[in-house]
Amino acid sequence: MNPPRPGDAMLTDWRDAAGRFEAEIARAVVGQARAIRLVTIAIFARGHVMLEGDVGTGKTTLLRAVARALGGAYERIEGTVDLMPTDLIYHTFLGADGRPRVEPGPVLRQAEDLSVFFFNEINRARPQVHALLLRLMAERTVTAFEREWRFPNLQVFADRNRVEREETFELPAAARDRFLMEIGLEAPRDAETRRALAFDPRFHDTDRLIDEVAPAVLDHRGIGGIANAIQHAVDAAPAIEAYVVALWDALLRPAEAGIRLPGIDMAHLVQGGASPRGLAFLVRAARVRAWLEGRDWLVPEDIRALFPDVMAHRIFLEPVHEMRRAEIVPALCRAVFDTVPAP
Amino acid sequence: MRVVAILFLILQAGVAAAQVRSVELRVPRSFGYFLGDLLQVRADIALEPGFTVQRASLPKPGPVTYWLDLRDVAVERVSGGARLRLTYQSFYAALDARRLDVPGFSVALADANPGGAITSQAEIPPWSFGVSPLREIQPEKRDDPADYLQPDGRVSRLDPEPAATAALVLVGLALLALGLLAYDRAWFGRRRGRPFARAAQRLRRLAGTDEGGYQEALRLIHRSLDETDGRRLLADDLPAFLDRHPAFREEEEALARFFAASRRAFFGREAQAAREIWPWPEMQAALRRLAAAERAA
Numbered sequence: 001m002n003p004p005r006p007g008d009a010m011l012t013d014w015r016d017a018a019g020r021f022e023a024e025i026a027r028a029v030v031g032q033a034r035a036i037r038l039v040t041i042a043i044f045a046r047g048h049v050m051l052e053g054d055v056g057t058g059k060t061t062l063l064r065a066v067a068r069a070l071g072g073a074y075e076r077i078e079g080t081v082d083l084m085p086t087d088l089i090y091h092t093f094l095g096a097d098g099r100p101r102v103e104p105g106p107v108l109r110q111a112e113d114l115s116v117f118f119f120n121e122i123n124r125a126r127p128q129v130h131a132l133l134l135r136l137m138a139e140r141t142v143t144a145f146e147r148e149w150r151f152p153n154l155q156v157f158a159d160r161n162r163v164e165r166e167e168t169f170e171l172p173a174a175a176r177d178r179f180l181m182e183i184g185l186e187a188p189r190d191a192e193t194r195r196a197l198a199f200d201p202r203f204h205d206t207d208r209l210i211d212e213v214a215p216a217v218l219d220h221r222g223i224g225g226i227a228n229a230i231q232h233a234v235d236a237a238p239a240i241e242a243y244v245v246a247l248w249d250a251l252l253r254p255a256e257a258g259i260r261l262p263g264i265d266m267a268h269l270v271q272g273g274a275s276p277r278g279l280a281f282l283v284r285a286a287r288v289r290a291w292l293e294g295r296d297w298l299v300p301e302d303i304r305a306l307f308p309d310v311m312a313h314r315i316f317l318e319p320v321h322e323m324r325r326a327e328i329v330p331a332l333c334r335a336v337f338d339t340v341p342a343p
Numbered sequence: 344m345r346v347v348a349i350l351f352l353i354l355q356a357g358v359a360a361a362q363v364r365s366v367e368l369r370v371p372r373s374f375g376y377f378l379g380d381l382l383q384v385r386a387d388i389a390l391e392p393g394f395t396v397q398r399a400s401l402p403k404p405g406p407v408t409y410w411l412d413l414r415d416v417a418v419e420r421v422s423g424g425a426r427l428r429l430t431y432q433s434f435y436a437a438l439d440a441r442r443l444d445v446p447g448f449s450v451a452l453a454d455a456n457p458g459g460a461i462t463s464q465a466e467i468p469p470w471s472f473g474v475s476p477l478r479e480i481q482p483e484k485r486d487d488p489a490d491y492l493q494p495d496g497r498v499s500r501l502d503p504e505p506a507a508t509a510a511l512v513l514v515g516l517a518l519l520a521l522g523l524l525a526y527d528r529a530w531f532g533r534r535r536g537r538p539f540a541r542a543a544q545r546l547r548r549l550a551g552t553d554e555g556g557y558q559e560a561l562r563l564i565h566r567s568l569d570e571t572d573g574r575r576l577l578a579d580d581l582p583a584f585l586d587r588h589p590a591f592r593e594e595e596e597a598l599a600r601f602f603a604a605s606r607r608a609f610f611g612r613e614a615q616a617a618r619e620i621w622p623w624p625e626m627q628a629a630l631r632r633l634a635a636a637e638r639a640a
């Protein structure tokens with residue numbers, strides 16, 4: 001065995017903490033082990049997360065539980081059609097004394113200690129709001145009240161439901177590219193969990209449920225440092241580098257890679273996307289997964305486990321196929337992994 | 344071949360005599376020819392070195408007399424001179440056995456020596472042959488003129504049995520070959536390949552001692568697993584793979600060690616550790632067992 005490096009002990013402690021974190025969240029959100037694991041990976045990869053799913057599948061509950069277990073300041077806002085960017089920065093009202101007052105809005109209220117910003121129903125907000133969010137996510141800064149505010153620990157969690165299309169605004173591609181992952185949340189499949197969710201009174205009161213989650217399992221101020229350490233500690237062999245590049249090629253030019261999907265002209269399926277930033281995010285997240293599984297080197301399974309959630313929303317199809325995106329993109333991802341040889 | 348030779352030594356005065364040494368005429372036989380027979384005549388002309396027969400001076404094929412045609416004339420060079428091959432055809436309807444005279448002719452000779460301009464003549468002498476009648480002069484009296492015609496010779500009937508049997512056997516062989524070809528090319532549906540058997544064969548050619556050979560061998564097994572399952576198989580897929588292909592369940596332990604070794608070798612940068620997990624002889628044995636399991640499946 002290699003002699004333990006100084007950082008190794010710290011990495012191991014944090015891994016145990018991450019395990020406790022996942023266990024705490026699993027107390028509140030049952031039957032979503034995969035989503036919990038992905039959110040954990042996103043936290044340690046310092047990436048923003050979009051949750052997507054039907055109404056009532058536990059998106060908000062999951063995010064509230066994560067915010068509580070993560071510790072640090074937490075703010076949330078609901079997306080509406082009339083929400084304006086300034087509503088995030090400040091709000092004005094008449095005070096008890098009858099004088100107009102200007103107070104910081106949700107983004108600035110906790111000042112620079114803000115660690116989780118939760119945007120509910122993000123697709124109901126207007127593009128102006130998305131634009132503000134773009135900077136908040138990419139640079140973790142905002143200019144307000146004549147100065148620049150920095151949020152070094154900020155992570156944005158957003159959710160949207162995919163049922164309604166009226167009075168909603170599709171996120172611009174640039175904003176979607178800033179999210180590390182888009183996690184699809186579905187109601188649990190197994191009968192036991194479904195029964196519990198429907199009949200166990202514990203799951204009916206969300207506030208009490210969230211209160212059961214132990215607060216601040218992770219030290220949110222240390223995550224930035226440990227995230228960096230993970231990226232340096234986990235090794236990517238040349239074989240894995242070649243594998244990721246081959247996946248990328250196959251995704252952008254599926255016809256040349258020999259991928260066939262029934263009823264689709266593969267030469268005119270993918271318009272573009274799968275940006276280099278997306279690929280960098282993928283490798284970043286894969287390293288975190290390797291670390292969570294106790295390895296200090298990457299394996300193809302790390303890439304495969306995260307690929308749909310990290311890459312799918314970055315693929316842009318030709319407009320003809322865009323309406324059937326929900327079935328084409330997962331099939332394409334599966335075909336890519338069925339075609340590209342790992343070692 | 345009986346040779347009837349008429350030998351002439353032509354001695355002529357002057358320069359010309361010096362070039363032709365002799366002319367010898369050979370006919371297979373000099374008698375017993377019937378209407379329509381071909382006569383092959385050979386004339387050997389012995390010449391001085393450097394002299395050749397001028398083709399233009401040869402007689403043209405065609406009628407010689409009303410009863411004799413010259414069918415063909417050919418010249419070939421032989422050592423010491425030239426040889427004429429003359430083919431005549433006789434149309435003489437003889438009533439009794441008699442001799443017929445064929446006239447001679449002369450051919451021109453040219454000097455092929457450099458600077459030579461001498462020409463001379465060679466005389467092919469006249470000759471004769473004996474013809475015979477085909478039928479009696481006064482045939483027996485018949486009432487029906489058709490009775491004068493003689494029947495054709497009879498031939499025995501051939502037995503078609505062996506040829507038919509041979510054809511039948513060959514048709515059977517052809518169909519069998521077509522069937523084999525169809526199987527080989529998988530014309531009727533997919534033929535189950537045997538990727539592990541192929542991998543085991545190719546493994547024999549690999550050297551297990553160097554690192555490249557070991558990795559190549561791991562790759563061989565990866566590709567065999569991929570082909571068996573129809574998708575790329577990663578280490579985590581092993582339980583699902585065994586569910587889909589229960590024939591390999593016996594080899595679960597070997598496959599698990601293969602995946603562990605492959606991970607180490609390709610992604611962990613620890614080729615030596617991989618070898619310790621799964622040594623070369625064990626790999627060979629496991630691949631043989633996998634090929635056997637594949638046959639049994």
